[in-house]
Amino acid sequence: MLAIAQGRHAEAVEQMRQIVFAWDVTDEDLLALPIYKLEQAAVFDALRDRQDFRQLVDDYNTYLEPMRQRVREAEATGDWASLRRRTVEWANETARRGSPSSVDAT
Amino acid sequence: MDEGVTKYWRRIVASSAVYAAAGWAAVEALTTVIERFGLPDWMATFVTALYVAGLPVTVFLVWRTAGEERRLDLPSFVFAMTFLVLGSAAIFLLTRPPPAPPINIVAVVPCQFTGDAAFAYRAEGVAEDVHARLSRVDAVKISSWNSSLFVRDRGYGPRQIAETLSVNRVVTCYLTSESERIELKAELLDPEIERVIWANEYDFVAADLGSVVTELAGTLLDVLGKPAEAAEMDRVNNLGTFSPEAYDLFLQASVAHELEERDRLVEQVLAIDPNFADALVFRAGIFFRRSTSRNFESMEEPRKWLYEARSLSERAIEQDPFVLGARFILSRVCGMLTYYYDEPCQEGEPERLREEECEVRGETAEGWACWSGVLSPPEDFVAMERWLELEPTSMRANMQHAWRRREQGADFVEALAVFETLRALYPDDGSPYGMVSQMLRPEGRLDELLAWRYGSFEDRIPEGSPWELARLATDYMSLGLYEEASVPGEMTAAFRPSSAAHFMHILWALGGEPDKAAELQIWNGERTGAASPAGYLYAAMKFAEDLGDYELAKQYFDRALASQDLSTLCNGDDECVFWHALLLVNTERALANEEAAASWLATNRRHCPCRPHTRCWPLRRAGMPRPSSR
Numbered sequence: 001m002l003a004i005a006q007g008r009h010a011e012a013v014e015q016m017r018q019i020v021f022a023w024d025v026t027d028e029d030l031l032a033l034p035i036y037k038l039e040q041a042a043v044f045d046a047l048r049d050r051q052d053f054r055q056l057v058d059d060y061n062t063y064l065e066p067m068r069q070r071v072r073e074a075e076a077t078g079d080w081a082s083l084r085r086r087t088v089e090w091a092n093e094t095a096r097r098g099s100p101s102s103v104d105a106t
Numbered sequence: 107m108d109e110g111v112t113k114y115w116r117r118i119v120a121s122s123a124v125y126a127a128a129g130w131a132a133v134e135a136l137t138t139v140i141e142r143f144g145l146p147d148w149m150a151t152f153v154t155a156l157y158v159a160g161l162p163v164t165v166f167l168v169w170r171t172a173g174e175e176r177r178l179d180l181p182s183f184v185f186a187m188t189f190l191v192l193g194s195a196a197i198f199l200l201t202r203p204p205p206a207p208p209i210n211i212v213a214v215v216p217c218q219f220t221g222d223a224a225f226a227y228r229a230e231g232v233a234e235d236v237h238a239r240l241s242r243v244d245a246v247k248i249s250s251w252n253s254s255l256f257v258r259d260r261g262y263g264p265r266q267i268a269e270t271l272s273v274n275r276v277v278t279c280y281l282t283s284e285s286e287r288i289e290l291k292a293e294l295l296d297p298e299i300e301r302v303i304w305a306n307e308y309d310f311v312a313a314d315l316g317s318v319v320t321e322l323a324g325t326l327l328d329v330l331g332k333p334a335e336a337a338e339m340d341r342v343n344n345l346g347t348f349s350p351e352a353y354d355l356f357l358q359a360s361v362a363h364e365l366e367e368r369d370r371l372v373e374q375v376l377a378i379d380p381n382f383a384d385a386l387v388f389r390a391g392i393f394f395r396r397s398t399s400r401n402f403e404s405m406e407e408p409r410k411w412l413y414e415a416r417s418l419s420e421r422a423i424e425q426d427p428f429v430l431g432a433r434f435i436l437s438r439v440c441g442m443l444t445y446y447y448d449e450p451c452q453e454g455e456p457e458r459l460r461e462e463e464c465e466v467r468g469e470t471a472e473g474w475a476c477w478s479g480v481l482s483p484p485e486d487f488v489a490m491e492r493w494l495e496l497e498p499t500s501m502r503a504n505m506q507h508a509w510r511r512r513e514q515g516a517d518f519v520e521a522l523a524v525f526e527t528l529r530a531l532y533p534d535d536g537s538p539y540g541m542v543s544q545m546l547r548p549e550g551r552l553d554e555l556l557a558w559r560y561g562s563f564e565d566r567i568p569e570g571s572p573w574e575l576a577r578l579a580t581d582y583m584s585l586g587l588y589e590e591a592s593v594p595g596e597m598t599a600a601f602r603p604s605s606a607a608h609f610m611h612i613l614w615a616l617g618g619e620p621d622k623a624a625e626l627q628i629w630n631g632e633r634t635g636a637a638s639p640a641g642y643l644y645a646a647m648k649f650a651e652d653l654g655d656y657e658l659a660k661q662y663f664d665r666a667l668a669s670q671d672l673s674t675l676c677n678g679d680d681e682c683v684f685w686h687a688l689l690l691v692n693t694e695r696a697l698a699n700e701e702a703a704a705s706w707l708a709t710n711r712r713h714c715p716c717r718p719h720t721r722c723w724p725l726r727r728a729g730m731p732r733p734s735s736r
Contacts, residue, residue, distance in 0.1 A: 021550075035586040036612055042654025043692060061586070067553035068585055074557060075590070083557030087546065090554075091518035 004046050013052045016044075020060055035060060114172050121168040122161065129157045152198050159193030210275045211496065212330060213249045213267055214240065216258045217279035217290070225283035230258075231357025232290065232319055233279060239323035241470045242341040242428075245332040249273050250471030250497040256531075268297035272498055275303075277326060286312050292322055294329055304329045313350040315357075320345060341428055347385075352378040356385050368392055383426035390418035390435050397442065405634060405641075409447055412439050430472070433463035448638055471496035478506065504528055505541055512545075521545055525558075536560075536574040543577075547584075556581050572602035580609055588616055603629065607648075615653050623653055631662055639675055642666035643686065650689045656696035663690060672709065683713035 003012035020038070038044065038057045047053040074080045137150045163186050170182050214237040219229035237254065240246045249271045257267045264276050276297050282289040288311070294304040306325065308318050320343050327334055327342070334342060347353050352375045359371035369392050375385045397411035416439045419432040437459035440451040460480050467473030474493035478486050487510050494503045508516075508524035521541060528538040539559035546555040560578050575594040582591035595613050599606035607630035611623035627648045634641025646662035649655045666675065672690075676682030687710035694703035 036583055036588075036616075039586070040612070040616060041652055042656075043651050043689075045654065063550070064552070064585055067551075068587060070553045071556055071585060071587065071590075074553075080557040083554050087542075087551065087554045087558065088522065090551070091522050095517035095519045 004043070009047055009050055010052065013047060013050060013056055016053075017056050017059075020056070021063075035064060117172045118165060118168045121172075122165050125161060125164040129160060133157045148198075151201065152194070155197035155201065156190075156194045158197055159190055162193070163187075163190045210330065211247045211249055211271075211273040212240070212275040212277060213254060213257070213271050213273040214251075214277040215254045215267065217281040219281050219283070221281075221283045222285065225285070227358045227361045228283050228288065228315070228354075229279075229281045230361045232281060232315070233277075234360065235319050235357070236277065236279075236292075236323050236326070238430075239319070239342045240326060241468065241472075243327060243332055243334040243338045244469045245334065246327070246330065247496065248470065250500070253471070253497050253499050256499045264295050264297035264300060270499065272495070274298060275330065283312075288312055288315060288318075290318065290322075292326075294326065312354055316345040316347075316350055316353045344426075346426070347375075347379045347382040349379045349382075352382055352385070356382065356388070359385075359388065365392060365395065381421075381425045383422040383429040383432075386418045386422035386425065387429055387431045387435065390415040390422065391431065393418065394435050394438060405446065405638070409443075412442055415439055428466050430467060431463070433459040433466070434476075437463070446634070446638060446640075448640075471500070475500075475503065478503075499531055501528060501532060501535065501537055505538065508541060509544065518545055536571065536577070539577075552581070552585050556585070572598050572605050575601065576605045576609070579613075583609060583612070588613060592617065599626070604633070611648060612652055620653065620655070624649070624655060624658055627653070628658075635662075635665065639666040639669060643675060646693075647686065647689055650693050654696075656693045659689070659693045660697060663693060673713075680713040684710055687713065 003009070003015060016038070038053075038060060044053070070083060074083055133153055136153045139145075140147075140150045140153070166182075166189070167186055170179075170186075214233055216233040217229035219226045233254070234251060237248065237251050240248050253271050257270060262270060264278070267276050268274060274297065276295045277292065278295060279290060279292040281291075287309075290308040290310075292306055292308075293302050295301065296303055304325075306322075308322070310318050323342050324339075345353060347356070355371055355375045355378070359368050359375060362368045362371060369389065372385050372389045372392070375382060376389065379385070393411045393415040397408040397415065415435055419435045419439075422429045422432040437456040440456045440459070443449040444451065457480075460476070464473055464476035464480055467476050469492075471493055474489045474496065477489035478493055480486075481489055487507075490503060490507050490510065494500065494507055497503055504524055504527065508521050512518075512521055522545075525538050525541050528535075528541075532538065536559070542558040543555055546552070546558070559581060560574075575598040579591045579595035579598060582588070582594075592613050595606065595610050599610050603610075603626065607626055611626050614620070614623035614626070627645045630648075631642050631645025634644065642662045643666040646659045646666060649659035649662060672683050672686055676686070687706045690706040691703045691710060694700070694706060
């Protein structure tokens, strides 16, 4: 936000990219609502016309889209167990490999 | 006497004396070796038995060989050896210390009741009081009262109780009550073999209820073989009130379900005996809960309840320094007044109160739970394990323990196993899903989080749980599924607008209802701002950051900063000043106040924190956790 206020917009977008895709940010608001913040929050109005910011939003949506599809599918079929099985498989895999981040969420 | 005979007897005596001395030295030496090498204790016992049995054998053998004409023949030798073996074995078996009894963990479960339903409260109240009194003796390892209610609610039998709570003694009781007459049958069971170890029946009038409970607790201590120190025994025998009527009413209050009913009953108790310490704490707890659980028109009302809770807790401690819960309430009141009302208590006061509370709770599940929140790592983990031992069904203990295990390097498989255990124990409770959230959210696995936490909205959300509804709405929002988020979001707003105020304005603004969004934030700002400018500051932040309504943001910033500057409002917290100054820059710029914007930008630069992406909460004090609004 400081970078936005100071007009260092390219730097601001790069910082946002790091925050959004780092996932381990401790702030609960950022974790809970990042896509909203990118798409709608007033604090980012100054960045909306920038190509790199739009690219960030697109990249983030691309990351989320498979997850949205799986949620919509689960909503439609009532089969939430498949999604839970993914977690179990991921947990076993991370236990075997010893590093959670090495197993892709998508 | 013949000289030969004398010599003969001298030889027997001398040989025996030599055996006794040399043997004793050998026993001592062997015992030392056994101890040093960590060998089993029974070996020392056996060596000693061998030595004792060896003395008559030695006398016999010397007698058989001392005279010139005497020679040791085979039958005598066989006899001596047989005697030695059998004698040693007999002494060993007779003198061997009994094996150390296993550490008994005892559960006291609510009585089964028959009789007039109006007096059913006595069945739970009596058992709870027996439990409380046994808990006052450190030598008694007793599972938590919450565990007792857990197994009672599920209708478990003794063996299931033993398996679920890992106890090997169960106190159970049967109570029949018709107005003034009470019949009580109490039993101590060994659940493993389903055997009654001890039982007694009491037939008495209601006025004697307290003294019967005292007698029962004392007898159980004897039967359990748990010695109590004199001071502990005083506390076991302490009824807390002079009035049987107050005692009976207090039992009724303590098991009543509705908060208002509890308050009505305990008010009657205190009208009879205003110095009944447990009742004072009980009412303080009701007042504290009132201060946190309602949506008040202004923040003055909860402040009044906090003051009342503090006053009652202090009186309770005056009456009984060992009363449970009073210091805990005082520390919570202290935190709430500091956070919401800017009325800080003395430096270190909450910490001191919490530690004192842990002390008076002793070595109980509640005591270890207390210490697990007070001690620093790694001691807190030890307390957590002791707590789990006495309350294996505890949601909080299991979750905290699992999370600490994760920090210690345990994998997600272990965390998921704990989660599954908790889900099986508490199928209707959404809390375990917080564990999965903490596991999956940092990994960006948001769809799976939704699947674990809720499955499907209609099936899994406990009715009337605005907290769970709010979590569901924000989980959908984090995926950008705003339409799906709006259903639980609207329900949250209807049930508890203070929870909805964190996110619902966003959904309303997105849905083309900015006025409704602003209204919610105005309500929230007025509600919290009435007590402290922090509320206005929070609302201003929402207007500027989320809604882009800079005119409203400016109004609320001005109200927040009317009586104190931003640094004071933020208690000197650089992160807090940094973020709000930045929002003020945006706000002033949007309103074309360039000069003011430049000034706030300068403020922002002066307070740039080390971690510029971290948000802060206004009035958050160093080391002070944000009070829960649940």
